[in-house]
Structure formats: structure tokens, C-alpha cells
Amino acid sequence: MTTLKHNETQHISDEGDCALPHALSLMGEKWSFMILRSAFDDVRHFEGFLNKIGLARNILxxxxARLTQGGILARTPCPNDRRKVEYRLTQKGLDLLPAMLALRQWGEKWATGIPSTPVLVDQADRKPIKEITIRSHDDRVLKWQDLCWVDVSQLDIDGETLDIVDEEALVKNIG
Amino acid sequence: MTTLKHNETQHISDEGDCALPHALSLMGEKWSFMILRSAFDDVRHFEGFLNKIGLARNILxxxxARLTQGGILARTPCPNDRRKVEYRLTQKGLDLLPAMLALRQWGEKWATGIPSTPVLVDQADRKPIKEITIRSHDDRVLKWQDLCWVDVSQLDIDGETLDIVDEEALVKNIG
DNA sequence: GTTTCTAGTTGCAACTTAAAACTTAATCTA
DNA sequence: TAGATTAAGTTTTAAGTTGCAACTAGAAAC
Known part of the structure; x- marks a missing residue:
């Protein structure tokens, strides 16, 4: 079932305490996001992905197999036609939607300039979703210049400002 | 300056009207997001990236070079020490922050389970940012089950519901 | 003026990808 | 029910990419 053995090339690995490398070990591979997009587009079968994305069969x-192993897709043989296999997004896979949309919106803004079609709309009122943004605890939209990195251990718990001796040092050498 | 010529392997390309392939042609490459993360962490020099990320010099x-060509980083020789070169995020690069954070948060939730350190906080009140979410036009948090795809040409413009003959057909075969 | 430092480049072996042909099992079709 | 067809892979092989280690070139330090 597994066509190629997994990557003997250098892994993106768990250096420091950042979850990004971990996320990228699955989703950072070429085609992973494209497969994900197709899955969100209700593509479920091998040949469907093949036609939609246009990559080599062995790579697909x-x-x-990797996305299934990684718990992003669930693989089930179809009960009514045993030749077919269904690949469906798990909750873990569905949870990648914000990341995928943020990436797509970025592409729209900076690369194509053209609004992608189709767009995602709220089922309730059929109005398009907003741009994906970073929000403060009280829901203000924050930009990079409004933000700074702080070590977890130094976090201001539930609103009280801690007395930190060298607060400046915390914003350096982030993980 | 360009060590390897660009990808002769199959490109993730502009199939349909979706900006995702375009975004991935730059950011879908192995290490791109790791380099981006380091840049957000104020790493600016070649050796800095090398030490932080741990990839091969030629690949870095x-x-x-590709991120610079793609307008995500800006490359400037340092005026005070002409041996050094500075790589800085452009606005285009800075705009990838939501995508990067969404990916990192997903990794935290599903892969490591451990909250990453450091965290991004609002400079104003030093409270951590919220989870990145999808929002409706009126700022409600939307999940996948609240959403559907609609063709751009069929969009309900500024609140008036259009008289669409076959509305069902629109949610199929999304791009 | 020699050493060191920074940002690369080069060469090569190991690995991955892409394309096309092949396989295996299940289902139509006559 | 034999033969064609479909779905989901696997195999083969060439071409492209990566990783490592050693090398280079220009600027700064000593």
C-alpha cells in the first residue's frame, strides 16, 4: 500500500518548542495542501484527486497513504463497490481549513490579484467569509507591529500584570 | 547567486481559478515556512538561518534567493559590514503571518499537544492572541459545517438575495 | 599581510519525483 | 459466464533535487 518508503531526506524536525516543524512534516510536503483542497472540494476517490490535481499516480x-497515516484523511473501502476507496477528511484534517484559507487569501492578494472562485460563504446568509486575521483576546484585529513574542513561562496569567524584572529580555531569541 | 536552477520537477500550477497553487509554488517548498518563521523571529543573516533551522547551505x-525573487524577503548588503547581507520580511512576507500561525496552532492542537513557546502577545496588554478562526461578515466564528462554496459570479452582492434558478448546482464542482 | 568571517558555490552520492506501463481485484456487459 | 472495463494501486527507469563536505571570494580584524 505504501509505494515509497518515507523520506530519507532531512526531516523538518522538532527543534525548540515550536509546533510549526511538526505541522510541516506532514503538510509541508509538495502536493499535501493541494490534496487537502480537493478533499474540501468533496473529492474522495483516487482517480478524482488524480484528475483534479494532475500529479503522478505513484506520488498521489x-x-x-501519508495523510491517512497522519490522521488527516480516513480511508474506507466503499461498501457498495469494493473496487472503490473513499478518502475523507477527519476532524484533524478539517481543522486545517483556516490555514488553507489564509494561504489562499494571501495568494489572492499578492500573487494572482484575482479573487479565487469559488468562494466560501456562510450557509446562513450566503455572504463571503472575511479575511483571516489575527485577533486579540478581546477580538481586535492585530497586525505584526502590534505583536511581540513572549516566553510562555513569563505569561501574564488571567489579566494580572506580573512583576517581571527584565521584561525586555523576553522578546529576544524566540523559539 | 542562484545555486540551483529552479525546479524542473512538476510545478504546482495555476489550474482553475484558485490562488492556492500560486501561493504554494513559493511557500509549499520544503523549508520555506521554517525560513519565514526564523525571519519573524528576527533572524536576518545567512549563518543565522543556518544555525536556527539546520538545513544544508546550498539549499538555504x-x-x-527564491524567497527574495518572490518578493517575500528583501536582500540588502549591510552598510557597516560589507561581508554581511540582511534578509528582511517585506510586506508580502509579513502578510503570511496568519497562515503561519494557523499552521502552528494546528500543530499545537493535533501534533505536539504542547503549547509552543514563545507565544505571540498583544503588545498593548501582553495577552496572547486568540486561535485563528474563520469569520462571517458580521464576525461570527464559522466552522466547516457552517460554510459552503459558491461560484463568484453567483455571489449575492451587498445583501440582496439574487433570484438564482438552480442554486443547488452552484455548490458542486468547486474550483 | 595573514587570519578570520560571511555568504555563498561546486561536486558528488543518495534520494525523490514523474511518466508510463503493469497488476490485481471487482464490476459491468453481452 | 467469458471478456471488457474500471479503480486503486505498484513497478520501472530516467530525470531532477537534496545533503554533505570541501572550496572560493571578498571584506574586516589583528
Whole structure:
């Protein structure tokens, strides 16, 4: 079932305490996001992905196996036609939607300039979703210049400002 | 300056009207997001990236060149020490922050389980940012089950519901 | 003026990808 | 029910990419 053995090239690995490398070990591979997008577009079968994305069969087989192993897709043989196999997004996979949309919106803004079609709309009122943004605890939209990195151990718990001796030092050498 | 010529392998390309392939042609490469993260962490020099990320020199040189060409980083020789070169995030690069954070948060939730350190906080009140979410036009948090795809041409403009003959057909075969 | 430092480049072996042909099992079709 | 077809892979092989280690070139330090 697994066509190629997994990557013997250098891994993006768990250096420091950042979850990004971990996320990228699955989603940072070429085609992973494209497969994900198709899955969100209700593509479920091998040939469907193949036609939609246009990658080599062996690579697709390998990626589907990895995404399945990684818990992003669930693989089930179809009960009514035993030749077919269904790949469906798990909750873990569904939870990648904000990341995928943020990336797509970025592409729209900076690369194509053209609004992508189709767009995601709120089922309730059929109005398009907003741009994905970073929000403060009280829901203000924050930009990079409004933010700074702080070590977890130095976090201001539930609103009380801690007496930190060298607060400046905390914003350096982030992980 | 460009160590390897760009990708002769199959490109993730502009199939349909979706900006995701375009975004991935730059950011879908191995290490791109790791380099971006380091840049957000104020790493600016070649050796800095090398130490922080732990990838091969030639690959780093190639990626920095591609990210520079792609307008995500700006490359400037240092005026005070002409041996050094500074790589800084452009606005285009800074705009990838939501995507990067969404990915990192997903990794935290599903892969490591451990909150990453350091965290981004609002400079104003030093409270951590919220989870990145999808928002409706009126700022409600939306999940996948609240959403559907609609073709751009069929969009309900400024609140009036259009008389669409076959509305069902629109949610199929999304791009 | 020699050493060191920074940002690369080069060469090569190991690995991955892409394309096309092949396989295996299940289902139509006549 | 034999033969064609479909779905989901696997195999083969060439071409492209990566990783490592050693090398280079220009600027600064000593």
C-alpha cells in the first residue's frame, strides 16, 4: 500500500518548542495542501484527486497513504463497490481549513490579484467569509507591529500584570 | 547567486481559478515556512538561518534567493559590514503571518499537544492572541459545517438575495 | 599581510519525483 | 459466464533535487 518508503531526506524536525516543524512534516510536503483542497472540494476517490490535481499516480498513492497515516484523511473501502476507496477528511484534517484559507487569501492578494472562485460563504446568509486575521483576546484585529513574542513561562496569567524584572529580555531569541 | 536552477520537477500550477497553487509554488517548498518563521523571529543573516533551522547551505542559499525573487524577503548588503547581507520580511512576507500561525496552532492542537513557546502577545496588554478562526461578515466564528462554496459570479452582492434558478448546482464542482 | 568571517558555490552520492506501463481485484456487459 | 472495463494501486527507469563536505571570494580584524 505504501509505494515509497518515507523520506530519507532531512526531516523538518522538532527543534525548540515550536509546533510549526511538526505541522510541516506532514503538510509541508509538495502536493499535501493541494490534496487537502480537493478533499474540501468533496473529492474522495483516487482517480478524482488524480484528475483534479494532475500529479503522478505513484506520488498521489504515497501522499494519500501519508495523510491517512497522519490522521488527516480516513480511508474506507466503499461498501457498495469494493473496487472503490473513499478518502475523507477527519476532524484533524478539517481543522486545517483556516490555514488553507489564509494561504489562499494571501495568494489572492499578492500573487494572482484575482479573487479565487469559488468562494466560501456562510450557509446562513450566503455572504463571503472575511479575511483571516489575527485577533486579540478581546477580538481586535492585530497586525505584526502590534505583536511581540513572549516566553510562555513569563505569561501574564488571567489579566494580572506580573512583576517581571527584565521584561525586555523576553522578546529576544524566540523559539 | 542562484545555486540551483529552479525546479524542473512538476510545478504546482495555476489550474482553475484558485490562488492556492500560486501561493504554494513559493511557500509549499520544503523549508520555506521554517525560513519565514526564523525571519519573524528576527533572524536576518545567512549563518543565522543556518544555525536556527539546520538545513544544508546550498539549499538555504537557493531558498533565500527564491524567497527574495518572490518578493517575500528583501536582500540588502549591510552598510557597516560589507561581508554581511540582511534578509528582511517585506510586506508580502509579513502578510503570511496568519497562515503561519494557523499552521502552528494546528500543530499545537493535533501534533505536539504542547503549547509552543514563545507565544505571540498583544503588545498593548501582553495577552496572547486568540486561535485563528474563520469569520462571517458580521464576525461570527464559522466552522466547516457552517460554510459552503459558491461560484463568484453567483455571489449575492451587498445583501440582496439574487433570484438564482438552480442554486443547488452552484455548490458542486468547486474550483 | 595573514587570519578570520560571511555568504555563498561546486561536486558528488543518495534520494525523490514523474511518466508510463503493469497488476490485481471487482464490476459491468453481452 | 467469458471478456471488457474500471479503480486503486505498484513497478520501472530516467530525470531532477537534496545533503554533505570541501572550496572560493571578498571584506574586516589583528
Amino acid at each position: 498513492a504515497n501522499r494519500l | 542559499a537557493n531558498r533565500l
